[in-house]
Amino acid sequence: MSYLDDVSPGHGALPPRAAFTSDARSLCLDGDWQFHLSPSPADAPAGFELDSFDATDWPTLPVPSNWQMHGHGQPAYTNHLYPFPVDPPYVPSDNPTGDYRVEFSVPWDGPTVLRFEGIDSCGRVWLNGVELGVTRGSRLPVEFDVTGVLKARNLLAVRVHQWSSGSYLEDQDMWWLSGIFRSVTVLERPVGGVPDFFLRASYDHVAGTGRVEVETDANAVLSIPELGIDAPVGQPIDVGLVEPWTAETPRLYDGVLATDTERVPVRIGFRTVSIEDGLLKVNGRRILLKGVNRHEHHPDLGRAVPYVLAREDVLLMKRHNINAVRTSHYPPDPRFLDLCDELGLWVVDECDLETHGFTEVGWERNPSDDPQWTSAYLDRMSRMVERDKNHPSVILWSLGNESHTGRNLAEMASWTRQRDDTRPVHYEGDYDCAYVDVYSRMYMTHAEVEEIGQAQGMPFILCEYAHAMGNGPGGLLEYRDLFEKYPRCQGGFVWEWIDHGIRQQDANGREFFAYGGDFGELIHDGSFVIDGLVFPDRTPSPGLVEYAKVIEPVRIDGRRVTNHYDFRTLAHLDFDWILEEDGQERAAGTLDLPTVHPGQSTDLPFPELPATAKESWLTIRAHTREDTPWAAKGHVVAWGQVNVTPRPATTTRPARPFDHTPGTLLGIPVEEPRLDLWRAPTENDRPENERAWRDAGLHRLQHRVVSDETTGMSRVVRTRVAPPARAQGMAVTYTWTASDAAVHLNVTIEPEGEWPVLPRLGLRMALPGGYDQVEWFGLGPNEAYADSRTSARVGRFRKSVDDLQTPYVFPQENGNRADTRWLELTDNGTGLRIEGAFDFTARRWTTEDLDKAAHTHELEPGHWIHLNLDIAQNGLGSASCGPGVLPKYQLHARKTAIELTFRQVTPALPG
Structure with a gap:
C-alpha cells in the first residue's frame, strides 16, 4: 500500500507539544520556495530532494500559500x-503533487526541530x-528532529499531495486547496530547556x-512579577x-517559565470552566x-x-458584540488563539x-467507527489539545464536525478527559450524549429549541444556527429570547463568519x-460557500449589523436599561441621548447611571x-468611555429608541x-405605479419558496385594464393582475386625486383564488x-425586513x-428600507417626494x-431608477x-390598500 493510502497519521514526527516561543533561537523559513506541480x-x-537535482528552471511559490491561489491548478468547492x-x-491516481525546495543555514549547533504549522493534505519531508x-492532518502542526541531519548549508524538500487517506477526514465544507499554507520554522531546542508544559491557571x-x-519535565521556575510569584514548578x-x-x-498576567538554558514567556488567564446544575x-x-x-x-x-487579517477578524467580532468563536472545523492558526x-473571546x-461525504453512501465504511482509523483520530485530537492547552480562551474541546458517530470519537473524548479535565468535551454528532459533556445540535427550529x-439535562448549545447565506438570516431575535428565557439554552454560533x-x-x-462551479468543477x-456575516473582503454585511444589535450586552427598552x-x-x-423631531x-x-450589575435593570x-x-423619537446610546484594545473611545455598544410624539394624523x-x-x-417622466408581487429570490427563499413562487407565475404577472375613467376630481383605473396559465388573480383599483400641488394615489388590492406565501405586495x-x-x-x-429589522432605527x-x-x-433581493413616512428622490435638488x-x-x-x-x-445600470413601494415583504428566515x-413574518395574500401622496421637490432658495 502506498503511503498515500495508509490510514495511520504518518511517521517520523516528534510527539505533539504546546505552541510557544522562547529566547531560544529560531529561523522562519517563510518566503519564496522553488516549486513544481x-x-x-x-x-x-x-x-528532487537531492542537492544534485537541477531545479534552476522551477518557478517560485510563496510559503505559506495554497498553490491553486497562485495559478497552479484550480480551486474546487464542495460542501x-x-x-x-x-x-x-x-x-485517485490523478493526484496533483507539488514539490517544494528551499535552502537555508542556521547559526547554531545542537538539538534542533523543524516545525510545520500546516500542510494540506499530505507531506513527505526530506532534509x-x-x-x-x-x-x-492538514491543519495541525508537526515537528521533526533534525539534530543529526543539519549541515552548514541545508536543502529542505517537501512533496505535498492534494489527496491522501487523510482527505477522507477533511471534508469540511470549504474550497479544496493544497500546499504548505502555514508557517515553517527551524527551532533550536536547548539542552535542559523546556520541552513542553501544561499551565493550568484556575480561579476560585x-x-x-x-x-x-x-x-x-523541565526543572523550571515560574515567575509572575505582578503577583510576586517566583517559585519552582511541580x-x-x-x-x-x-x-x-x-x-x-x-485579564492576562505576564510571566516567565525558565530553566537554566531557556526562558519561555507565558500569558496567564485565571479562569475555571465547570458544568454545574446542568449549566456551563x-x-x-x-455564560x-x-x-x-x-x-x-x-x-x-x-x-x-x-x-493582520486574523486580528481584524477578532476586532470586528468584538465591535459587533460577538463573544465566542467555534473554530470550524479545524484548529486555527495558533496566533488566532493568542488574539482570543x-x-x-470564548473559544470552542x-x-x-x-x-460528511459518507452521508452519500449511508455512512457505510465511515472511519468514525472503523478501528483501523483509531490512531488517526487520536493523533488529530492529541495534536490539537497539546498545541492549544495553555490558552485561557479555549473553554471547550470539540471532537470535530459531521462525522456521524462511533468508537473512534468516543476514544477521542475519553483520551481528552484524561489529558485535560479542566474543559468539557463537545461534539454535535453524539445525539445520545454518550461521550460528550454538552448537548449540541445545529439548525434547530425555534420550537425545537x-x-x-x-x-432538564446537559447544557444545550446550537453549534450552528441562523445560516447567514445571502440576505439574512431572519429570526435572530426569537432565538435570543429563547436563550434568555431558558437557562439551559446557552446560545450558539451563527454559521458563519465570512463568505x-x-x-x-x-x-x-x-x-x-467566484464561488463553486466558477472554476469548471465537475462536482460542486x-x-x-457564500454564507458569511462578512463579505469576502471582510466588509460587514447587514446580517452582522443585525446580529450585533440582537446580542447587545446592554438592553435599552423604553426608558429602562x-x-x-x-x-x-x-x-x-457612557450614556447619551438625542431628541429628534421629524428626523x-x-x-x-448625557445620562448618569448608578452601578448596574450583570442581570440588573434600572x-x-x-x-x-x-x-x-x-x-419625535428619543434615541439613547451606550458607548465606550475610554479607548479599548478593540475599539476607540465612543464606540457604540448598544442603543434604544422611545417614541415621544406619535405621527400626526393625515390632514x-x-x-x-x-x-x-x-x-x-x-x-417628471415616470413609469406609473402598478402592482408587483415579485422579488429576486434570496438564498433563503430558494429551498422553500422560490419554486412555489415560480410555479404560481409571480415572476411574470400580466396586467389587464378593466376600466379607466376620469370624472373631474379623480381618475379611477380598475385592473386585474394575474399570472399566465393560472386562474387566480388580483383585483386592483388605482384612484388618483389632486390637491394643493400634490397628487394622491389610493390603491386597493383584493385577491381572487388561492395564492402561495407572497414575496412582496406593493x-x-x-x-x-x-x-x-x-x-x-x-x-x-x-436595510430591514420583517424578521431582520432590530438594527434599524x-x-x-x-x-x-x-x-x-x-x-x-450572489445577486438577490436587497436594500429594503422599512416603515418609511416620506421619501425624496432628487436630481440637483429637484425631484419627487412620496x-x-x-x-x-x-x-x-x-x-x-437582479433575478437573472x-x-x-x-448587473448593468440602466437609464431608469426602478422603485418599489411596498405594503410588505415576506420575511427572510434561514x-x-x-x-x-x-x-408571523410570512406574507399572505389579503385584501389591503396603500395610500401615497406625490409632491414636487424644488431646490431650496439661497439664504
Whole structure:
C-alpha cells in the first residue's frame, strides 16, 4: 500500500507539544520556495530532494500559500461531496503533487526541530536528502528532529499531495486547496530547556483567588512579577487575589517559565470552566455564547490568512458584540488563539475532522467507527489539545464536525478527559450524549429549541444556527429570547463568519467574487460557500449589523436599561441621548447611571424634554468611555429608541380636478405605479419558496385594464393582475386625486383564488436615472425586513441609489428600507417626494435583472431608477440551511390598500 493510502497519521514526527516561543533561537523559513506541480505522483520528478537535482528552471511559490491561489491548478468547492470516489482509504491516481525546495543555514549547533504549522493534505519531508517522515492532518502542526541531519548549508524538500487517506477526514465544507499554507520554522531546542508544559491557571470565584499548576519535565521556575510569584514548578502555587480572565474582561498576567538554558514567556488567564446544575459556567457563572463559526479564508490567499487579517477578524467580532468563536472545523492558526486570549473571546476549539461525504453512501465504511482509523483520530485530537492547552480562551474541546458517530470519537473524548479535565468535551454528532459533556445540535427550529429549554439535562448549545447565506438570516431575535428565557439554552454560533468568495476579474476587468462551479468543477455546491456575516473582503454585511444589535450586552427598552453582560457592570460605558423631531435634532444630553450589575435593570434618569408637534423619537446610546484594545473611545455598544410624539394624523385637503398627462407625474417622466408581487429570490427563499413562487407565475404577472375613467376630481383605473396559465388573480383599483400641488394615489388590492406565501405586495414604478439622491424618514440607515429589522432605527437618512444596494456575492433581493413616512428622490435638488406608510427599494436595474444575474458584475445600470413601494415583504428566515420564515413574518395574500401622496421637490432658495 502506498503511503498515500495508509490510514495511520504518518511517521517520523516528534510527539505533539504546546505552541510557544522562547529566547531560544529560531529561523522562519517563510518566503519564496522553488516549486513544481505534477498532475500525479507518478509524474513527479524523481530525486528532487537531492542537492544534485537541477531545479534552476522551477518557478517560485510563496510559503505559506495554497498553490491553486497562485495559478497552479484550480480551486474546487464542495460542501460535503467528496470530489473523488468514496473508496476509503484509496484516492485517485490523478493526484496533483507539488514539490517544494528551499535552502537555508542556521547559526547554531545542537538539538534542533523543524516545525510545520500546516500542510494540506499530505507531506513527505526530506532534509539534505534524508527522509524525515510523512505527515497527515492538514491543519495541525508537526515537528521533526533534525539534530543529526543539519549541515552548514541545508536543502529542505517537501512533496505535498492534494489527496491522501487523510482527505477522507477533511471534508469540511470549504474550497479544496493544497500546499504548505502555514508557517515553517527551524527551532533550536536547548539542552535542559523546556520541552513542553501544561499551565493550568484556575480561579476560585468565592474567594477571588487564583492557583497555578505547571506540568512539565523541565526543572523550571515560574515567575509572575505582578503577583510576586517566583517559585519552582511541580506543585500547585496559590497566588492569592487575582483578577479573573473572561471574554468580557480578558485579564492576562505576564510571566516567565525558565530553566537554566531557556526562558519561555507565558500569558496567564485565571479562569475555571465547570458544568454545574446542568449549566456551563465560567468562574461560577452561567455564560451565554453569542458566537460565530469561523473558517480561515482570504479572497486572494485562500487559507493562508495573514496575522493582520486574523486580528481584524477578532476586532470586528468584538465591535459587533460577538463573544465566542467555534473554530470550524479545524484548529486555527495558533496566533488566532493568542488574539482570543488577548482581546477576549470564548473559544470552542475544534479538531481537524469531518467525514460528511459518507452521508452519500449511508455512512457505510465511515472511519468514525472503523478501528483501523483509531490512531488517526487520536493523533488529530492529541495534536490539537497539546498545541492549544495553555490558552485561557479555549473553554471547550470539540471532537470535530459531521462525522456521524462511533468508537473512534468516543476514544477521542475519553483520551481528552484524561489529558485535560479542566474543559468539557463537545461534539454535535453524539445525539445520545454518550461521550460528550454538552448537548449540541445545529439548525434547530425555534420550537425545537424551546422544547429543549423546557426539559432538564446537559447544557444545550446550537453549534450552528441562523445560516447567514445571502440576505439574512431572519429570526435572530426569537432565538435570543429563547436563550434568555431558558437557562439551559446557552446560545450558539451563527454559521458563519465570512463568505468564501475568491476574487476574480472578467474579460473586461470587472471584479467579482467566484464561488463553486466558477472554476469548471465537475462536482460542486455552487454558492453554498457564500454564507458569511462578512463579505469576502471582510466588509460587514447587514446580517452582522443585525446580529450585533440582537446580542447587545446592554438592553435599552423604553426608558429602562438592563445589563446583559455575564460578568461586568456598566461602569465602562457612557450614556447619551438625542431628541429628534421629524428626523431633525431638537435636544441632546448625557445620562448618569448608578452601578448596574450583570442581570440588573434600572430606570434611565432623563431630564424634562422640550415639547414637539411632529413625530419625535428619543434615541439613547451606550458607548465606550475610554479607548479599548478593540475599539476607540465612543464606540457604540448598544442603543434604544422611545417614541415621544406619535405621527400626526393625515390632514384632509380640498381636491381639485384631476389633470393627468400620460407618462408623467408632476412634470417628471415616470413609469406609473402598478402592482408587483415579485422579488429576486434570496438564498433563503430558494429551498422553500422560490419554486412555489415560480410555479404560481409571480415572476411574470400580466396586467389587464378593466376600466379607466376620469370624472373631474379623480381618475379611477380598475385592473386585474394575474399570472399566465393560472386562474387566480388580483383585483386592483388605482384612484388618483389632486390637491394643493400634490397628487394622491389610493390603491386597493383584493385577491381572487388561492395564492402561495407572497414575496412582496406593493407597487412598482420607475423614474429617470438622474433622480438618484435619496432622502427618507423611516427605518434606517441599513436595510430591514420583517424578521431582520432590530438594527434599524427611526430617523432621517440620506444615501445615493448606488449606496442603497447591498452587494451580495450572489445577486438577490436587497436594500429594503422599512416603515418609511416620506421619501425624496432628487436630481440637483429637484425631484419627487412620496408620503405615506411603505417600504421601498430603489435600483438602477430591474428585479428581473437582479433575478437573472449570477454575480454582481453582471448587473448593468440602466437609464431608469426602478422603485418599489411596498405594503410588505415576506420575511427572510434561514432556510438555505435551517428553518424558514416564522409564521408571523410570512406574507399572505389579503385584501389591503396603500395610500401615497406625490409632491414636487424644488431646490431650496439661497439664504
